[in-house]
Amino acid sequence: MESLKGKHILITGATGGIGSHTARLLSGSGAKLFLTGRNGVKLQQLASELGISEADSVTCDIAEPEQVALLKERFFAVHPTLDILVNAAGIGIIKTLETMTEAEFLKTLHYNLYGPFLLVKNFLPAMKEVKKGLIINIPGVLGKVPMAGAAAYSASKYGLVGMMQSIREEVKRTDIRITNIFMGGVDSAFWDNIDLRVQREKMIQVEEAARAIWFLCQQPASGVVSEMVLQPFNHQAI
Numbered sequence: 001m002e003s004l005k006g007k008h009i010l011i012t013g014a015t016g017g018i019g020s021h022t023a024r025l026l027s028g029s030g031a032k033l034f035l036t037g038r039n040g041v042k043l044q045q046l047a048s049e050l051g052i053s054e055a056d057s058v059t060c061d062i063a064e065p066e067q068v069a070l071l072k073e074r075f076f077a078v079h080p081t082l083d084i085l086v087n088a089a090g091i092g093i094i095k096t097l098e099t100m101t102e103a104e105f106l107k108t109l110h111y112n113l114y115g116p117f118l119l120v121k122n123f124l125p126a127m128k129e130v131k132k133g134l135i136i137n138i139p140g141v142l143g144k145v146p147m148a149g150a151a152a153y154s155a156s157k158y159g160l161v162g163m164m165q166s167i168r169e170e171v172k173r174t175d176i177r178i179t180n181i182f183m184g185g186v187d188s189a190f191w192d193n194i195d196l197r198v199q200r201e202k203m204i205q206v207e208e209a210a211r212a213i214w215f216l217c218q219q220p221a222s223g224v225v226s227e228m229v230l231q232p233f234n235h236q237a238i
Helices: 017-028 041-051 066-077 102-130 151-170 204-215
Strands: 008-012 032-037 056-061 084-087 132-137 175-185 226-231
Touching: 008 017, 017 041, 017 066, 017 084, 017 204, 032 066, 041 056, 056 066, 066 102, 084 102, 084 204, 102 132, 102 151, 102 175, 102 226, 132 151, 132 204, 151 175, 175 204, 204 226
Parallel strands: 008 032, 008 084, 032 056, 084 132, 132 175, 175 226
Antiparallel strands: none
16 A cells, blocks of 8 residues: 555545545545635634644635635645545435426536536646546445436436546546545435435444545555445445
């Protein structure tokens, strides 16, 4: 496994459960982190906990072009390069087709597909300059196997997978690696406002989900983990 000490890593969605736990693991491994998320209060608390300077964190909505452009400017003002981009940002709206509004459908695509597009559009060129780097996205298992009530969410995550696979073809003559991690049933805030009866006590814990990302960040450049699937043993709806 490759050492993370001194690696320059950007984590989006750092204020979420998976993002914050990933930040703790990567920080403990000696990585040089830059954190961003939509919740400014939580972001400040996490940065303070990890001893990260004010210059290495900024509130950002990744679905807003101007904010992502500012994120890029702020990141490269303090980091000479980007070794790893961990995109843990996104939203979950699980509703049947009849109950979902057009606004909710578009909002899902905006955050889960358009946002990652803006990130790659802004940060991939720096990786291309040095012909190396790692991009990790979290499509979730619904980006591989859809379920009832997840038309918008699955559409956004299938789109994310297809987009990253296409981009992978664009950079295949470089050492830039792209990994999609398909997680299913993580006991996080994702489920707090979803009207679906599930056994959360049987889901993957956020610490375990973060450890999977931490593991992927340490894979040597000689090999590419193009995708990982991590699911709980059983968390059937009840």
